[in-house]
Amino acid sequence: MYQPVAVAAGDHAQAHESEHEVSKFGMWLFLASEVMFFAAFIAAYVVLRAHSRGAFAEAARELNVVLAAVNTLALITSSLTMVLAVGAAQRGDRRGTVRGLAATIALGCVFLVIKYFEYSAKFHHGIYPSTNAFFGCYFLLTGFHGLHVLAGIIALSILLVVASRGVFRDGYYTPVECTGLYWHLVDVVWIFLFPILYLLH
Amino acid sequence: MSNDHIHPPPSSFFYKYIWSTDHKVIGKQYLFTAFFFLLVGGLMAMLMRWQLAYPGSPVPVLGKMLSALAFIDDDGRVTEEGFNQLVTMHGTIMIFFVVIPILVGAFGNFLIPLHVGARDVAFPVLNALSYWLFLPASVLIFASLFVEGGPAQAGWTSYAPLADLTQTGFSAGHGQTLWLLALFLVGWASILGGFNFLTTIIKLRAPGLGWGRLPLVTWAQFITAVFQLLATPVLAAALCLMLVDRLLGTSFFIPEHVYPGDVASGRSGGGVVLMWQHIFWFYSHPAVYILVLPGMGIASDLISTFARKPIFGYKAMVASMASIMGLGFIVWGHHMFVSGMQPVMGKTFMISTMLIALPSGVKVFNWLGTLWGSSIRFTAPMLCGLSFLSMFIIGGLSGLFMAATPVDIFIHDTYYIVAHFHYIVFGGTLFAVFGGFYFWFPKMFGRMMHEGLAKLHCALTFVGFNLAFFPMHFLGEAGHMRRISTPTEYEWLMPVQPMNVFISHSAFLLGAAQLIFLFNFFWSWVAGRRAEPNPWQSNTLEWTTPSPIPYYNFDKVPTVHHGPYEYSTAGAETDWTPQDRPDAGPAAGPAAGAGKGH
Ligand code: HEM
Numbered sequence: 001m002y003q004p005v006a007v008a009a010g011d012h013a014q015a016h017e018s019e020h021e022v023s024k025f026g027m028w029l030f031l032a033s034e035v036m037f038f039a040a041f042i043a044a045y046v047v048l049r050a051h052s053r054g055a056f057a058e059a060a061r062e063l064n065v066v067l068a069a070v071n072t073l074a075l076i077t078s079s080l081t082m083v084l085a086v087g088a089a090q091r092g093d094r095r096g097t098v099r100g101l102a103a104t105i106a107l108g109c110v111f112l113v114i115k116y117f118e119y120s121a122k123f124h125h126g127i128y129p130s131t132n133a134f135f136g137c138y139f140l141l142t143g144f145h146g147l148h149v150l151a152g153i154i155a156l157s158i159l160l161v162v163a164s165r166g167v168f169r170d171g172y173y174t175p176v177e178c179t180g181l182y183w184h185l186v187d188v189v190w191i192f193l194f195p196i197l198y199l200l201h
Numbered sequence: 202m203s204n205d206h207i208h209p210p211p212s213s214f215f216y217k218y219i220w221s222t223d224h225k226v227i228g229k230q231y232l233f234t235a236f237f238f239l240l241v242g243g244l245m246a247m248l249m250r251w252q253l254a255y256p257g258s259p260v261p262v263l264g265k266m267l268s269a270l271a272f273i274d275d276d277g278r279v280t281e282e283g284f285n286q287l288v289t290m291h292g293t294i295m296i297f298f299v300v301i302p303i304l305v306g307a308f309g310n311f312l313i314p315l316h317v318g319a320r321d322v323a324f325p326v327l328n329a330l331s332y333w334l335f336l337p338a339s340v341l342i343f344a345s346l347f348v349e350g351g352p353a354q355a356g357w358t359s360y361a362p363l364a365d366l367t368q369t370g371f372s373a374g375h376g377q378t379l380w381l382l383a384l385f386l387v388g389w390a391s392i393l394g395g396f397n398f399l400t401t402i403i404k405l406r407a408p409g410l411g412w413g414r415l416p417l418v419t420w421a422q423f424i425t426a427v428f429q430l431l432a433t434p435v436l437a438a439a440l441c442l443m444l445v446d447r448l449l450g451t452s453f454f455i456p457e458h459v460y461p462g463d464v465a466s467g468r469s470g471g472g473v474v475l476m477w478q479h480i481f482w483f484y485s486h487p488a489v490y491i492l493v494l495p496g497m498g499i500a501s502d503l504i505s506t507f508a509r510k511p512i513f514g515y516k517a518m519v520a521s522m523a524s525i526m527g528l529g530f531i532v533w534g535h536h537m538f539v540s541g542m543q544p545v546m547g548k549t550f551m552i553s554t555m556l557i558a559l560p561s562g563v564k565v566f567n568w569l570g571t572l573w574g575s576s577i578r579f580t581a582p583m584l585c586g587l588s589f590l591s592m593f594i595i596g597g598l599s600g601l602f603m604a605a606t607p608v609d610i611f612i613h614d615t616y617y618i619v620a621h622f623h624y625i626v627f628g629g630t631l632f633a634v635f636g637g638f639y640f641w642f643p644k645m646f647g648r649m650m651h652e653g654l655a656k657l658h659c660a661l662t663f664v665g666f667n668l669a670f671f672p673m674h675f676l677g678e679a680g681h682m683r684r685i686s687t688p689t690e691y692e693w694l695m696p697v698q699p700m701n702v703f704i705s706h707s708a709f710l711l712g713a714a715q716l717i718f719l720f721n722f723f724w725s726w727v728a729g730r731r732a733e734p735n736p737w738q739s740n741t742l743e744w745t746t747p748s749p750i751p752y753y754n755f756d757k758v759p760t761v762h763h764g765p766y767e768y769s770t771a772g773a774e775t776d777w778t779p780q781d782r783p784d785a786g787p788a789a790g791p792a793a794g795a796g797k798g799h
């Protein structure tokens with residue numbers, strides 16, 4: 001993605017270090033805009049909830065807290081495996097990187113599969129985004145979050161292929177770390193969504 | 202320093218012009234797309250002005266040609282619904298497909314890497330992606346003109362529930378949905394640009410280029426990029442909410458009781474109408490600064506260059522832009538004084554809005570201070586820069602009136618508002634843009650634009666603009682609502698109808714004057730005088746490269762020794778001092794030190 005065109009020195013190690021820093025910085029900025037994106041949704045949720053508190057509490061009871069708790073656990077664990085993958089890539093440990101990435105992908109898939117069952121149970125009971133304001137928020141927030149998980153899984157899968165070829169060595173691991181940052185954000189967003197949607201009655 | 206990293210330019214047509222990662226090519230892609238929309242949006246303005254001057258009479262020439270479109274009937278008249286569509290699409294196109302793409306997409310892309318002494322932006326591929334999100338958005342918005350029922354017609358602000366309901370006649374068609382999708386894509390194009398530019402400016406500055414040596418154009422782009430990065434996602438979220446309201450039948454902006462018809466057709470209600478306005482303006486107030494800050498930056502460079510003086514109060518210029526940024530996030534409520542809000546909130550928004558006038562005033566006085574006692578070179582770019590300055594003052598002053606709630610309740614939603622923002626966006630920003638083209642055209646295309654035609658265009662635009670827009674203040678005070686198609690329907694507007702006729706004719710003059718610009722642009726591109734590297738004897742880094750600029754900008758990454766505005770330095774060999782000129786000379790002296798500091 002990044003071409004070290006502006007790096008003055010011809011020294012490659014230095015070019016890599018600077019490329020690493022620039023990419024990471026860009027990723028942080030991008031995450032800031034993602035935070036604003038979700039913050040706007042959450043603000044809408046807060047406003048709507050303030051308008052019809054009773055209805056929200058009632059509707060929230062229909063959600064499956066146990067499944068969501070399992071999902072929370074899956075995502076938090078996946079953040080851990082992501083950290084392990086980044087650490088391994090930093091050390092140039094190919095097998096460690098591949099294992100960490102594979103575990104993260106697996107846990108992300110667990111999350112999506114459970115989400116799929118949650119959604120289909122809702123549809124089965126005739127609950128749709130249009131059912132009421134609470135479910136509008138529920139489907140919107142979890143839907144966009146789910147899309148982010150999916151995008152993360154795709155990015156991680158690409159990394160997995162790349163990593164298995166042993167590309168990440170000699171201190172080059174920028175894509176792994178940047179994707180890791182993104183993955184943690186997706187995790188953090190969920191940490192907010194879980195209590196406001198499932199636990200607040 | 203070695204040049205190992207210079208990759209050869211791409212040789213295939215596809216990588217050179219279509220999927221190019223060169224910031225200069227991407228800038229031009231943005232530019233030409235925006236020019237196309239400038240024509241479209243400008244024609245729409247002409248149609249509206251015809252209707253307002255001569256309600257219900259067929260539009261000469263154009264009417265018949267365009268009668269296939271939804272907003273023109275078979276006899277070539279603008280229909281009442283069509284007028285709403287024209288207002289909506291004119292505003293949307295001019296803001297999102299003309300001014301922002303030109304300021305940020307074209308000038309930002311072109312100038313930022315040059316001004317920081319880099320060979321490209323930090324993420325060239327994402328930069329290309331940004332344009333390739335913008336283009337589909339352009340196609341969508343243009344296509345919406347041709348769909349059944351016509352384009353969106355709820356105003357560029359798309360207030361809910363008007364824009365939100367699919368069951369009522371008003372927003373039933375696909376036009377509004379396409380509008381939402383197009384803006385969503387434009388939004389992400391803008392976010393990608395924003396974080397790319399921020400990274401470039403923060404991380405890729407050439408050796409010696411401290412923060413205090415950054416040209417103000419680039420400072421302005423920096424602040425703008427912060428807005429893009431943090432405010433645009435909020436717009437994206439608002440668009441998503443409305444989109445699911447329309448497509449999935451949710452009720453984010455639809456309350457229970459008001460629209461029984463919609464409740465009956467599966468709507469649950471429970472939404473909050475005003476929420477749209479809050480979220481929309483949380484983005485769109487910062488967006489109006491996206492529309493003007495880069496213009497301020499361009500004007501600063503033009504004024505300093507042609508006054509042959511360092512910019513007065515460089516640090517104050519930067520600080521005022523930074524405080525505009527901070528305040529810009531907390532004033533959105535001034536668009537909603539009449540929508541209903543707690544008096545305490547109203548006062549808060551009133552005060553924060555008035556505070557914005559302070560940094561704006563600081564900038565104005567600094568520009569004036571730069572001009573004071575200078576020997577001005579009245580070139581075409583400078584005339585445009587001075588026009589920017591004078592028009593911005595008028596627009597800023599009318600803003601102050603509207604910021605006061607008691608006054609605004611009277612003039613809200615009248616032509617006074619239309620006058621205000623046109624003074625800033627057309628009178629201010631577009632003049633800066635024209636000036637920017639006259640100034641940087643040699644860098645972009647390697648040739649000079651025709652100076653005589655440029656001056657003629659600038660003068661005619663100045664006259665036409667003021668004749669067209671100044672009377673709108675009076676219309677507003679006379680109670681002339683904005684966005685109405687037939688002023689003659691209202692008895693109290695009959696006395697001011699001649700003013701409408703006058704305005705329309707001035708607008709036609711103004712519109713025609715823009716053809717001079719377009720002619721000059723394309724004629725100079727092929728036949729203009731070949732430009733030397735530094736035709737304006739200017740300091741910043743882009744002028745140290747050949748005209749036009751080679752693929753990788755600098756064959757050697759420059760080292761910066763000076764601030765951007767060291768003009769007429771006592772004892773220097775020329776009256777300008779290129780930023781990369783190695784001799785330290787007397788530049789450290791207090792007289793020339795205004796642009797320095799780290
Ligand atoms: C001195 C600074 C400014 C002040 C105090 C100010 C104040 C205001 C206020 C109070 C309104 C709402 C009026 C109403 O709808 O009743 C308004 C509208 C508007 N302003 Fe400003 N403004 C300032 C500068 C700007 C700038 C720099 C721009 C953009 C480039 C701008 C663009 C607009 C636009 C586009 C609207 C109309 C939005 C709409 O309703 O369609 N203003 N301004």
Ligand SMILES: [Cu+2]
Nearest residue numbers: 486489533536
């Ligand atoms: Cu505003």
